[in-house]
Amino acid sequence: MSDLTDNSTWREDxxxxxxxxxxxxxxxxxxxxxAYLWDADGKRYLDFLAGIAVNSLGHAHPVFVEAVSRQAATLAHVSNYFATPPQLELAARLKRLAGTGPGGRVYYGNSGAEANEAAFKLARLHGGPERPRILSLLDSFHGRTMGTLALTGKPWMQAPFGPMIPGVEHLESTIEALEAAIDDRVAALFLEPVKGEAGVIDLPAGFLQAARELTARHGALLIVDEIQTGAGRTGEWFAFQRAGIVPDAITVAKGIGGGFPIGALITFGTVGELFYPGSHGSTFGGNPLATAVASAVLAEIERAGLVENAAERGIQVRDRIAALGSPLVTGIRGEGLLIGVGLAHPVAKAVVAAAHQHGLVINAPNDDTIRLAPPLTIGDVEVDEFADLFGRALATVQDALVLEGNRS
Structure with a gap:
């Protein structure tokens, strides 16, 4: 067995x-x-991906470390035949932050995919045989399990695993398409308020409000996937709140645990009462260790004003990218600290590789987009360093494109 900290052999392993x-x-x-990572050779990287919008507090934050240590030494798992204080505390916190009112309920899983699987079953329980249709959006992403893959609007992801679970239809992200599709046979509409995996694509203006009005009119559930956008990422606790609507359910994961695996389905009104004993479950979902850590992470986001910081730093990062004046950048999308950078050529992977060489961690959700999702804790120092490193990465790729053009 090789030394797992040896940077010369780990790729073989x-x-x-x-x-x-x-x-x-x-x-x-x-x-x-x-906001920093180190490799086995001691090279430091600025992390502007945060585990894909997961590490809300960055790495090794004292609040996260203390919560894990304290709860692990107290009670880690007892099964859902029993309740625990951290489980109840987190449920109350999530309901308050989401604004569910007294009727809301929380179901716990271990990931975003599990949260969306629970939401899928909630939609089926609501619809019954009279409402067999479930609507989702083209180019959406809701997970890779068989249920969530059916919800995901990416045919190329589905193709190797067909046939998909029936009943799901994918629509263009327009109000007109939604108006044409929805009727009284629809059980639920699933949507992301910002399509993260599609390249950080905002929904059209007024779409969420129209979705709420149309689903309510036809008796369908509006289920908002806040897995990537929640926990303050977009400068609001949850992105749906910017639209001033109240959904029937939201799904959360990623940032709520700050690096500890946890997901949840949060319901509004009486919708959560559709679940009955045995209708759904998870061995590890809602365990005291995960829920204690998530509660501590959310409490620190609230205490430190990190939702507001995400809004302010997001504007700052977007301004700094625009100020670079790179001919590669065609547009900057997103809200808060979930940012998509459009590129003039399909060179996103090359930009990611160049950034990596310069000591910056970013991501390419597709060939012509860079995704940024840094910790919510970043400040002036990290933003300045990001602008420098990202500018270098863009220049490296632009120079290569010019050289290639000259050769041809």
Whole structure:
């Protein structure tokens, strides 16, 4: 067995021992602190991906470390035949932050996909045989499990695993398409307020309000996937709140745990009462360790004003990108600290690779978009460093494009 901290052999270990579903791993990271990561050779990287919008407080935040240590030494797991104080505390906190009112309820899972699976079953319970239709949006992403893959509006992801679970229809993200599709046979509409995996694509103006009005008129549930946009990421606790609507349910994960695996379905009104004993469940969902950590993370986001920081720093980051004046950048999308940078050429992977060489971690959800989702804790120092490193990465790729053009 090789030394797992040896940067010269880890790729061999990964190629031999891991499945290829994630492709080639880009680096072997061994330590993190704040907005920074270190590889096995001691090189430091500025992390502007945060585990894909997961590490809300950055790496090794004292609140996160203390919560894990304290709860692990107290009670980690007892099964859902019993309740625990952290489970109840987090449910009350999530209901308050989401604004569910007294009737809301919380179901816990271990991931965003599990939260959306629970929401899928909630839609079926609501619809019954009289409402077999479930609507979702084209190019949406709701997960890779068989149920959530059916909701995901990406045919290329579905193709190897068909046939999909029946009843799901995918619409263009327009109010006109929604008006044409919805009727009294629809059980639910699933949507992301910002399509993260599509390249951080905002919904059209007024779409959420129209979705709420149309689903209410036809007796369908409006289920908002806040897995990537929740926990303050967009400068609101949840992105739906900017639209001034009240959905029937939202799904959350990623940032609420700050790096600890947890997901949840949060219902509004009496919708959560559709679940009955045995209708759904999870062995580990809502365990005291995960719920204690998530509660501590959300409390720190609230105490430190990190929702407001996300809004302010998001504007700052977008302004700094625009000020670079790179001919590669065609537009900047998103809200708060969920940002998509449109590129003039399909070179996103090359920009990611160049950024990596310069010590910056970013992501390419598709060929012509860069996704940024840094910790909510970033300040002036990290924004300045990001602008420098991202500018270098863009220049590296632009120079390569010019050189290639001259050769041709």
């Amino acid at each position: 990964a190629d031999r021992d891991l499945t290829f579903n994630a492709g080639d791993r880009l680096e072997l990271f061994v330590r993190g602190e704040g």
